[in-house]
């Protein structure tokens with residue numbers, strides 16, 4: 006390559022890597038897979054090595070990625086310096102390079118040593134400080150030199166102890182990873198999809214996004230988990246890394262039990278092969294094995310480069326991926342009018358499930374991938390619910406293939422699509438005439454987390470198509486007689502439907518607000534907004550800056566609420582819904598059954614005879630406060646079937662009482678409390 010071409014390529018690689026680093030660490034929405042990223046990084050490293058005159062100190066090859074929020078978004082987080090820099094790890098996808106690492110260590114040390122092999126957790130790095138056995142600080146990696154102070158949020162992660170026991174040092178730091186287990190990740194993404202919020206690309210992004218939430222209690226609800234793996238132990242007197250971790254575990258810290266002391270490269274290989282297969286049975290994401298020199302004195306001998314320790318290396322597993330044919334692309338119109346391209350795939354087996362569809366997100370994503378119908382595409386799924394297309398096998402591209410044109414018109418109603426400045430998605434602006442959007446909004450309205458009306462999507466389609474209901478308010482005008490004249494309705498189903506419409510009038514204001522389907526207003530935002538303003542009238546008269554006083558409401562959400570409530574059509578629809586008797590006021594005390602739990606902060610864990618949401622509602626309706634994690638402020642924990650062992654352990658540590666569901670119910674006034682369940686009402 007000519008000198009100019011080399012320097013151009015170097016600049017290009019630096020730009021791509023920096024941009025993707027920012028998207029990965031700050032926006033939690035990377036556009037390329039780790040595998041691609043690592044390969045581009047390796048290409049840049051090789052070019053810089055071959056042309057040292059073109060190397061510069063701020064090249065991404067010399068810096069760890071930064072998760073620091075930019076100043077605009079940094080509301081709420083103070084940045085603090087790390088006592089010891091938080092570095093990254095050298096990584097490789099090849100066993101040969103692990104062998105090279107081992108040979109270098111052999112040569113550099115010239116003595117016997119062992120390796121400690123551990124799982125490489127795929128989350129977001131955290132550094133905890135304990136003083137006199139009490140958690141005093143939690144910092145993110147940040148730029149390696151300073152990190153965001155997320156201490157309050159970390160206090161809501163259930164397996165991180167606030168207080169240690171045993172023979173802990175006066176003060177020390179311990180580092181590890183914050184993870185979001187697959188189960189919590191799927192739950193969160195399903196909810197985000199329901200709320201038409203962009204789902205997180207993978208559990209790692211979800212973990213780091215959740216760690217930076219502004220409401221610590223919401224962090225508690227996200228079900229994050231921590232696994233610790235490194236004590237920068239300069240000041241502590243352990244002989245090996247393994248003993249340091251054992252000690253940390255004995256103080257009550259969550260240290261992974263999966264590690265092995267290896268004495269040879271053959272043993273390391275065996276360990277890697279074992280976990281490459283077994284990792285799919287773990288409840289959280291791992292992306293490799295970290296191999297560390299176990300003896301701490303020898304670690305010190307080897308030392309560090311500017312970016313990573315010389316005493317450790319990460320072997321990364323290839324992500325599980327499959328190659329299959331892209332058969333067609335559908336363009337789906339959501340209730341907000343957003344048009345999402347969805348790839349229909351030749352069904353393929355991937356991580357134990359058959360994948361038939363994958364989202365292509367938006368037009369930009371389609372052109373970055375340069376995806377075409379008939380292509381053989383790589384599909385990846387790291388345990389996430391939504392598989393994604395990460396690449397294309399160009400060698401199998403048919404010469405006849407053409408770039409798909411993103412539709413200019415709505416596939417449902419034919420209206421010309423529009424794209425607002427700065428938005429990645431195209432929208433159908435025909436909100437009142439596009440059947441897909443209207444039906445989508447009605448389906449959202451009746452949803453379980455909204456008005457909870459006893460009907461499914463097919464019913465809404467039928468009522469809409471037959472002209473009986475063209476908007477949510479119309480549902481309340483339908484008579485039993487009209488339903489019985491339609492196909493498939495019988496006395497009982499019609500009565501159930503009418504009853505559940507009647508019942509929906511009792512749904513509290515926050516859920517009614519959520520049901521309206523205001524763009525960008527998900528379930529939790531609706532709850533916060535409803536609590537803050539107390540009534541729709543107060544909300545409707547709030548200005549943009551007043552709206553932004555609500556936690557998590559920024560200018561985008563405030564703008565959505567503001568314009569929604571000033572739109573003539575919405576004003577009319579809301580006034581009709583109000584006439585039908587729906588609840589547009591929030592009085593916390595109004596739907597209180599008793600004050601039996603007044604002042605109590607209660608944590609629930611496990612499964613109960615009623616759903617968890619109903620359990621929370623029960624607590625609230627008796628004046629109690631539900632919290633996601635056990636802390637010194639917890640009054641008691643209610644343990645259902647299979648409670649979380651970490652929560653129980655924490656209760657024991659902090660002396661928090663644990664009550665069974667039955668014992669809890671005895672605290673409530675005895676007569677006449679009817680809790681609604683999925684099946685029959687239960688009388689306590």
Ligand code: IVH
Nearest residue numbers: 092093094123124125126130234235295314
């Ligand atoms: S040791 C001085 N051990 O992977 C570096 N890191 O890609 C000490 N990671 O920066 C880190 N699992 O955030 C270590 N068992 C493990 C790990 C681990 C995940 C993360 C960590 C690191 C990154 C490098």
